[in-house]
Amino acid sequence: MNRRELAIFRKYLERRGLKLTSERQALFDEVFSKHEHVEADELLVRLRTKHKKISRATIYRTLELLVEAGVVGKLRIGEAGYRYERLHAGDHHDHLICDQCGRVIEFFEPRIEALQDEVAVRHGFVLLSHNHQMRGICKRCRPRSKGSGSFGAEAAGPVPVPISSRPRG
Numbered sequence: 154m155n156r157r158e159l160a161i162f163r164k165y166l167e168r169r170g171l172k173l174t175s176e177r178q179a180l181f182d183e184v185f186s187k188h189e190h191v192e193a194d195e196l197l198v199r200l201r202t203k204h205k206k207i208s209r210a211t212i213y214r215t216l217e218l219l220v221e222a223g224v225v226g227k228l229r230i231g232e233a234g235y236r237y238e239r240l241h242a243g244d245h246h247d248h249l250i251c252d253q254c255g256r257v258i259e260f261f262e263p264r265i266e267a268l269q270d271e272v273a274v275r276h277g278f279v280l281l282s283h284n285h286q287m288r289g290i291c292k293r294c295r296p297r298s299k300g301s302g303s304f305g306a307e308a309a310g311p312v313p314v315p316i317s318s319r320p321r322g
């Protein structure tokens with residue numbers, strides 16, 4: 154089932170003069186064992202539990218290689234962390250990410266997909282992939298967030314602007 158992705162990864166490594174070591178294979182197997190959005194340190198814990206000898210540095214380096222090879226997706230969570238997910242060819246979705254609890258909600262919206270394609274065409278741009286992430290506060294965290302419109306004060310990046318002018322219906 155993951156043979157195709159493994160072949161892509163192997164080819165990518167070959168092109169860079171790298172080998173599919175047993176550590177890289179073990180990490181690949183762990184990431185592809187289920188569909189989830191997982192932190193690098195969690196993968197490290199799981200592999201250690203399975204008595205795989207793999208360093209933290211190797212985990213991070215290999216995850217970057219998997220992302221560059223296009224078989225693993227990388228999501229920015231909150232201000233510091235990242236999470237990773239396996240990707241299958243032809244199986245696409247985008248994400249809503251909660252800034253408070255780190256919850257990741259997957260969605261697929263044909264209208265957004267179509268609009269992105271239109272934008273690319275308008276710019277004479279050959280679209281190979283896109284990574285669409287929406288950050289905010291999830292339903293579960295909303296009652297706990299203080300006041301309204303005050304979040305973002307501690308954010309290092311650009312303050313998110315609530316879309317209030319959007320027509321309702």
Ligand SMILES: [Zn+2]
Pocket residue numbers: 251252253254255256290291292293294
């Ligand atoms: Zn939340």
Ligand SMILES: [Zn+2]
Pocket residue numbers: 190238246247248259
């Ligand atoms: Zn996902």
